Amino acid sequence: MPHPELRRLPLLLSLLSLLAVCLEMAFADDSRYLLGGTTALVAFSLILRRLQCPRSARLVSLPVLVLLALFVLSFLIPDSWIGYERWAELFDAWLGDGEFYALRPSLLISLTLILLVLPSLLFWRPHLIAPLLCMVAVLFSVTQLFEQLIFDLNEDSGLTPMSGLALALLLLAEAIDLHRQLGRYRRPIRLAKAGALLVVVITLALWHFQNGQNLYQVNHLALVTGDRLSELMGRMLAVQNDAMQRFSKGWQNEPGVPEENDWALRGQLLLQDFPDIAAIGWFDRERRLQRLVNRGSQQPAGMADNPAVKQALQQVFGYGQQGSAGVFDTAGEQRSIGLYFPVDTGDQRPSRGAVAFTLSLSRLFHQLEDRMTDTNDYLVTIHHDRQLLFRTGRDRRLSEDRYCNLITLGGNSFTLCTQPTMARLFAERTTLPALLLLTGLAFALMLYLVMYYHQRLRSKHSGVVNANRRLRNEVEARIALQTEVEWLARHDELTQLPNRRYFMEWTSERLDSRGGAVMLIDIDHFKTVNDQLGHARGDHYLKCVAEVARRPIEACGGLLARYGGEEFVACLPGVEEDEVVLCAERIRREVQLLELEQPHTGEWLTVSIGIDCAVGLFDIGRLIETADRALYRAKQAGRDRVMTR
Numbered sequence: 346m347p348h349p350e351l352r353r354l355p356l357l358l359s360l361l362s363l364l365a366v367c368l369e370m371a372f373a374d375d376s377r378y379l380l381g382g383t384t385a386l387v388a389f390s391l392i393l394r395r396l397q398c399p400r401s402a403r404l405v406s407l408p409v410l411v412l413l414a415l416f417v418l419s420f421l422i423p424d425s426w427i428g429y430e431r432w433a434e435l436f437d438a439w440l441g442d443g444e445f446y447a448l449r450p451s452l453l454i455s456l457t458l459i460l461l462v463l464p465s466l467l468f469w470r471p472h473l474i475a476p477l478l479c480m481v482a483v484l485f486s487v488t489q490l491f492e493q494l495i496f497d498l499n500e501d502s503g504l505t506p507m508s509g510l511a512l513a514l515l516l517l518a519e520a521i522d523l524h525r526q527l528g529r530y531r532r533p534i535r536l537a538k539a540g541a542l543l544v545v546v547i548t549l550a551l552w553h554f555q556n557g558q559n560l561y562q563v564n565h566l567a568l569v570t571g572d573r574l575s576e577l578m579g580r581m582l583a584v585q586n587d588a589m590q591r592f593s594k595g596w597q598n599e600p601g602v603p604e605e606n607d608w609a610l611r612g613q614l615l616l617q618d619f620p621d622i623a624a625i626g627w628f629d630r631e632r633r634l635q636r637l638v639n640r641g642s643q644q645p646a647g648m649a650d651n652p653a654v655k656q657a658l659q660q661v662f663g664y665g666q667q668g669s670a671g672v673f674d675t676a677g678e679q680r681s682i683g684l685y686f687p688v689d690t691g692d693q694r695p696s697r698g699a700v701a702f703t704l705s706l707s708r709l710f711h712q713l714e715d716r717m718t719d720t721n722d723y724l725v726t727i728h729h730d731r732q733l734l735f736r737t738g739r740d741r742r743l744s745e746d747r748y749c750n751l752i753t754l755g756g757n758s759f760t761l762c763t764q765p766t767m768a769r770l771f772a773e774r775t776t777l778p779a780l781l782l783l784t785g786l787a788f789a790l791m792l793y794l795v796m797y798y799h800q801r802l803r804s805k806h807s808g809v810v811n812a813n814r815r816l817r818n819e820v821e822a823r824i825a826l827q828t829e830v831e832w833l834a835r836h837d838e839l840t841q842l843p844n845r846r847y848f849m850e851w852t853s854e855r856l857d858s859r860g861g862a863v864m865l866i867d868i869d870h871f872k873t874v875n876d877q878l879g880h881a882r883g884d885h886y887l888k889c890v891a892e893v894a895r896r897p898i899e900a901c902g903g904l905l906a907r908y909g910g911e912e913f914v915a916c917l918p919g920v921e922e923d924e925v926v927l928c929a930e931r932i933r934r935e936v937q938l939l940e941l942e943q944p945h946t947g948e949w950l951t952v953s954i955g956i957d958c959a960v961g962l963f964d965i966g967r968l969i970e971t972a973d974r975a976l977y978r979a980k981q982a983g984r985d986r987v988m989t990r
């Protein structure tokens with residue numbers, strides 16, 4: 346029997362759990378309200394149930410169940426049916442600054458809370474199903490803990506140490522309560538629970554595998570998106586580079602400094618085609634800017650007389666290679682890059698001049714933004730020398746995974762990184778793992794009920810079988826008793842011979858025209874045996890004589906019975922007198938040969954035998970009478986002899 350103190354312990358644990366979750370909500374940030382609030386409501390409904398207020402407990406449990414069911418549905422319903430925004434709208438009041446997908450309790454925790462609150466709503470024998478629900482809830486929360494601590498699933502379950510403690514206290518309280526209540530149901534429940542839990546464990550393992558696969562695929566998709574953007578950016582830069590190179594080569598065959606008008610005309614055409622190019626300049630071999638065509642009114646920094654420009658021109662004129670003045674800020678155009686292309690004359694002589702381009706990176710990157718279809722799902726950043734050049738897309742609730750690629754332009758390297766939002770990652774997830782988990786859970790529940798009722802029926806059936814066996818044993822004992830009583834009614838217990846009643850029945854059935862004989866056997870001086878050797882020895886003598894007399898009589902087809910006291914009677918139907926006399930003589934001799942002590946004579950025990958025979962139909966009573974008279978005569982004549990009528 347459980348200790349009586351255990352009655353109050355679950356209530357105390359539930360109160361502690363409520364306290365823990367309230368403390369967390371009071372001191373932690375808003376984002377914990379979703380899980381904290383739900384756990385608090387579950388704890389409250391369990392407290393009401395333990396305070397013996399089932400109706401109030403049900404009133405609180407029902408809305409909690411609806412809320413938790415909504416969480417579970419958000420895992421089940423594909424995003425194409427109800428999207429992220431819809432769910433977020435639904436839970437906006439709870440979320441504060443948070444995002445629904447990141448802050449809702451995980452599937453396992455939502456199910457754990459449902460399993461805890463469900464027994465309060467079951468009208469029909471909740472104690473039968475509650476042990477399984479409690480065990481599955483424990484399994485789910487332990488799995489969640491492992492998922493969170495061991496596997497990095499890029500998913501915030503919302504389970505903090507404080508809310509975890511609150512949940513553990515609720516589960517412990519439930520387990521103690523169930524331990525108290527189960528009583529006689531414990532055995533069938535234990536077996537059914539073992540079977541159902543096996544199914545749940547297998548389902549959890551499958552779910553874990555599927556979920557991991559799914560998350561891997563989702564993350565892979567984010568990686569692919571990063572690669573796609575980098576490729577797009579690389580292509581845009583390559584087109585730009587090609588155009589600038591072609592423009593530079595276009596001046597190869599023209600001597601000296603380009604004509605003013607020609608430069609302006611061709612330069613304007615290029616500016617029109619490529620809006621990212623802010624300015625185009627011509628530097629002669631003395632590294633002086635001779636021609637310039639630009640969008641703004643001011644000369645960009647890429648064309649100015651500064652060390653970076655000098656270094657780039659040195660690259661062009663000194664080594665005949667493309668140079669770069671690096672990234673700089675230009676007024677109005679923000680970030681720009683200066684690129685310098687040598688203009689060769691075709692022979693081996695050094696460059697005749699250099700065409701300088703000022704490329705607006707801001708405009709270039711905005712073109713990338715225009716071509717991005719899903720700016721809301723990612724944060725895209727471009728860095729150069731650890732300097733942020735460009736940033737677009739969402740910057741709230743981003744996944745921790747970032748995918749970066751390196752892109753080069755005129756010897757300058759840019760790092761393009763994409764970071765998907767949590768909403769995007771969750772939208773890409775399939776609902777298959779959640780469906781699998783719920784199907785497995787439903788199957789386990791059904792198996793539990795089937796096994797439980799099977800066990801109950803089996804125990805009832807074995808009860809009936811036992812009762813039947815007891816009844817059969819009793820009937821058999823009574824039949825044996827009856828047979829014994831019947832046997833005793835017709836036999837003598839001491840000598841095991843038929844008694845007088847059976848003898849009379851037997852003979853009356855066998856009286857026919859064949860005739861027959863009656864033999865009366867009496868032990869001589871039997872009283873002296875009893876008196877001097879004791880009744881026990883007398884009984885033994887009676888048994889010995891009965892045994893010796895029985896065999897020859899039965900060999901003649903007759904029946905020997907105990908007639909009374911130390912006297913035996915035999916009927917031998919259809920046997921003639923000579924044969925009967927021979928039989929009697931044989932009995933007499935064999936009794937002597939037993940060598941039983943006879944204290945009266947000092948010799949061996951003897952018997953006297955009287956015989957009467959009849960030819961044809963006879964009267965047994967009269968035959969016995971005459972045999973008795975013959976016996977009397979045998980006694981009178983000195984005993985130990987056979988006398989016929």
Ligand SMILES: Nc1nc2c(ncn2[C@@H]2O[C@H](COP(=O)(O)OP(=O)(O)OP(=O)(O)O)[C@@H](O)[C@H]2O)c(=O)[nH]1
Pocket residue numbers: 839867868869870871872873875879880881882883884887909910911980
């Ligand atoms: N031990 C024992 N003695 C019995 C039983 N039934 C009868 N007796 C005894 O048998 C004796 C019969 O004695 P009696 O009728 O006087 O005859 P007897 O002593 O045999 O003498 P005779 O018949 O004249 O030779 C009595 O003492 C009875 O008590 C029994 O079942 N067991």
